[in-house]
Amino acid sequence: MRMFDIIAKKRHGEKLTDGEIKFFVDGYTHGDIPDYQASALCMAICCRGMDEEECSALTYHMMNSGDTVDLSALPCTADKHSTGGVGDLTSLVVAPTLATLGVNIAKMSGRGLGHTGGTIDKLESIPGFCTSLTGEQFMKQVSEIGVAIIGQTADLAPADKKLYALRDVTATVESLPLIASSIMSKKLAAGAETIVLDVKYGSGAFMKTAEDAVELAEAMVKIGRDMGRRMGALVTSMEFPLGRKIGNTLEVIEAVEILRGEIGGDAKTVCVNLAANILSLAKGIEIDDAFAAVNEAIDSGKAYEKFLAWIAAQGGDISYIIENRLPVGKFTREVVAACDGYVCGMDTERVGLASCILGAGRVTKDDEPDLTAGLVLHIDLGEKLTVGQKIATLYTSDSGKLESAEEMLISSLKLSETVPENTPKLIYKIIR
Numbered sequence: 001m002r003m004f005d006i007i008a009k010k011r012h013g014e015k016l017t018d019g020e021i022k023f024f025v026d027g028y029t030h031g032d033i034p035d036y037q038a039s040a041l042c043m044a045i046c047c048r049g050m051d052e053e054e055c056s057a058l059t060y061h062m063m064n065s066g067d068t069v070d071l072s073a074l075p076c077t078a079d080k081h082s083t084g085g086v087g088d089l090t091s092l093v094v095a096p097t098l099a100t101l102g103v104n105i106a107k108m109s110g111r112g113l114g115h116t117g118g119t120i121d122k123l124e125s126i127p128g129f130c131t132s133l134t135g136e137q138f139m140k141q142v143s144e145i146g147v148a149i150i151g152q153t154a155d156l157a158p159a160d161k162k163l164y165a166l167r168d169v170t171a172t173v174e175s176l177p178l179i180a181s182s183i184m185s186k187k188l189a190a191g192a193e194t195i196v197l198d199v200k201y202g203s204g205a206f207m208k209t210a211e212d213a214v215e216l217a218e219a220m221v222k223i224g225r226d227m228g229r230r231m232g233a234l235v236t237s238m239e240f241p242l243g244r245k246i247g248n249t250l251e252v253i254e255a256v257e258i259l260r261g262e263i264g265g266d267a268k269t270v271c272v273n274l275a276a277n278i279l280s281l282a283k284g285i286e287i288d289d290a291f292a293a294v295n296e297a298i299d300s301g302k303a304y305e306k307f308l309a310w311i312a313a314q315g316g317d318i319s320y321i322i323e324n325r326l327p328v329g330k331f332t333r334e335v336v337a338a339c340d341g342y343v344c345g346m347d348t349e350r351v352g353l354a355s356c357i358l359g360a361g362r363v364t365k366d367d368e369p370d371l372t373a374g375l376v377l378h379i380d381l382g383e384k385l386t387v388g389q390k391i392a393t394l395y396t397s398d399s400g401k402l403e404s405a406e407e408m409l410i411s412s413l414k415l416s417e418t419v420p421e422n423t424p425k426l427i428y429k430i431i432r
Contacts, residue, residue, distance in 0.1 A: 003027065003037045010044040018057045025061040029159040035166055042163070042172040050177035055219065056226045058177065062185035063227075065159035069106070069191035074142055077104045078282045079192035080274055081183060083216075084116035086204045086352040087243030091119045091149065092255035093271040093298075094278070096307040099146030100297045103282045106142045107149045108156065108190050115204065115352025115361065117251065120151045125248040125371035126326070129316035147310045157185040179206075180219040187224070194230040194282040197221070198274060202239035202424060204348025210235060210428045221431050230281045233431040236270055239424040240381050241351050243267040247360040247374015247395065249326050256321055259304040266426055272298070273427055281432070329358070329372045329395035333402045337385040341415030345381070345424075350412035357405040358396040370397050375409065381423055385415065 006020050024041060027033035050058065071077045078098060082088050095105040109119035120131050131151045133141065141148040160182050167173045187195050197220055200206070201213035217233035224231035236242075244265065245254040257263045258271065272294055280290035297303045308318045320326045355361060359370030373396045379385065391413065394405055 003033050003041075007037060007040045007044055010041060010048055013048045015051060016054055016057075021054065021057045022061045025058070025065055025159050028162060029065045038163070039166055039170040039172065042167055042170060042175070042178065045177055046172050046175040049175075052219075052222060052226075055177045055181055056223050059181040059184045059188065059223050060227070062157055062159040062163075062181055063189045065185075066157055066189070067153065067155040068189045069108075069156075071104075071106055071191040071193075073139065074104045074106065076102060076194075076282050077106055077192045078194040078196070078278050079105070079107050079187060079190060080196050080198060080278060081187050082198040083183070083200050083206055085200045085238040085242055086115060086117070086348050086355070087241035087246045087251065087254075087267065088117060088198075088200075088238075089122065089243050089251040089255045089267060090198060090271050090274055092122065092252060092307075093258050093268070093303070094275045095147045095149060096259070096310055097271070097275045097294055097297050097303040098278055098282075099310070100302045100306045101279055101283075101293055103146075103194075103279060104142050105147040105149070106138065106190075106192065107147075108152045108186075109149055110152055111362070115349045115356060117246075117248070117352075117361070119149060121369055121371065122248045122251050123149060123314075123316075125252055126311055126316040127320055129311060130314050133314070141313050145310050145313050146306065148314065152186070157189045160185045176216055176219060180216060180223060184220050184223045188227055188229065192229070194278060195224055196231070196274060196278045196281065197233040198270070199233055199235050200238040201235060201428065202237050202348060203346070204238035204241065204352060210425075214429055214431075217429075217431050232277050232281050234270070234273060234277065234427055235429040235431070237424040237426050237428065238348055240266075240346055241348055241377060242270060244377045245374065246351065246355045246377070247358070248369065248371040249328055250374040250376060250395070252321075253326055256304070256307070259298060259307050261299055261301070269426060273430075277430065277432065327372050329370065329374070329397050331396050331399040331402060333394045333406060334390055335392045335394065335406050335409055337387055337389045337391055338410070339415065340386050341384075341417060342419055343379050343381055343383045343385060343413070344416040344420035345414040347412040347414070350408055351375075351377075354394075354405045354408040354412065357408055358394055358401050359398060372397060375405070382420055384419075
């Protein structure tokens with residue numbers, strides 16, 4: 001078998017066999033296939049696509065290119081994955097809520113890059129929290145507490161790590177089969193029985209239209225089902241930041257406010273919907289009963305108590321949470337409206353970039369973020385603004401970053417003279 005023939009076959013639009021896909025994945029992972037041939041195949045896939053069988057085979061062999069996590073000793077395991085966004089704090093709320101309801105969350109999460117945040121960075125903003133556990137510690141904590149979230153290991157789907165880095169520099173990221181297999185290879189390798197995906201669409205998401213997000217969600221759900229997992233997906237809007245607090249510590253603070261029952265809003269709505277769909281699939285119960293159980297877990301304070309137990313179990317100093325003293329950036333600035341108008345939208349990616357400028361994110365994967373930096377929005381979609389009204393508060397440890405962050409944030413705001421008639425649907429579609 002030759003890589004040349006596999007590239008030529010896909011270039012002509014022909015279907016690759018399972019053996020050919022395995023040859024490619026194994027060869028590239030082990031360094032036997034050079035970058036130039038791997039990038040040629042990725043480009044051919046971008047141009048010619050893959051059918052469901054090819055996509056499932058690519059995912060399967062990428063999943064098995066390294067270690068896989070065996071969670072069979074734990075009953076009722078589940079995981080959720082978000083395709084990334086701004087103010088997306090859902091894991092911090094969903095995980096402890098489900099743990100109170102008998103669903104074990106043994107989860108590996110990533111760090112933020114660019115305008116999108118990462119769960120691991122958010123958790124590390126809690127003093128003392130440890131995102132690196134041994135396999136034995138990880139399993140023991142899930143068994144005792146019901147939840148553990150750690151950073152992804154280098155040995156989990158290493159083929160995806162190599163391929164993604166290559167796709168990033170060869171203009172082959174935007175391919176549905178390659179995106180779907182990339183995400184699902186890591187999720188399946190992590191071992192959970194039930195997986196629910198939160199696939200974002202809009203200005204702050206990778207998929208810009210709801211239709212494209214639905215197509216990606218359906219492809220990933222099909223892959224997971226083919227691998228014997230219970231699967232679901234929510235297609236949700238990222239046309240406006242999900243939470244109103246954007247930045248690592250700030251998002252932990254908002255998650256705590258949701259778990260305490262102090263606030264509602266879009267973030268809570270998506271969290272409740274994700275948790276209810278996971279619970280329904282994992283436990284095999286009616287969705288209405290799942291919603292009732294999730295709401296009771298939050299309203300009763302049980303989810304908040306589980307959150308504290310989880311954070312403490314991974315070394316976090318929960319006194320910072322209980323006493324409301326998680327540190328935020330010492331330099332602040334109030335951003336105000338320069339004119340009247342109705343908030344008809346935001347360029348959500350620019351909101352995320354404003355947070356990055358303040359220090360909250362990474363431009364490259366080697367950057368060290370300022371975990372205390374970020375911003376708090378004081379406006380909602382459809383709200384009427386008047387000149388001088390407060391739009392947002394900026395937080396940073398470097399006062400020199402405030403002006404450029406303010407300019408970026410102001411440029412993200414979209415105003416109209418009349419009440420906006422059509423606003424994006426927060427939850428566009430649920431796939432089960």
